[in-house]
């Protein structure tokens with residue numbers, strides 16, 4: 913099973929299960945990126961997301977930019 917049902921409090925806060933946080937290296941007081949997918953709310957470690965568009969950055973990128981933003985920057989010059 914991939915999903916775990918969690919109760920949200922009246923301010924919209926949800927505790928992310930510890931095993932999920934450990935898997936992605938999300939510690940207390942760290943910044944996460946909350947984004948909308950087609951039918952889901954996605955929470956990603958902020959340091960794994962493109963600083964321009966918020967898309968997940970694949971693998972070991974030197975800069976926090978996704979391939980499409982890199983391509984766009986290069987084509988503008």
Ligand SMILES: [Zn+2]
Nearest residue numbers: 962965978981
């Ligand atoms: Zn991007």
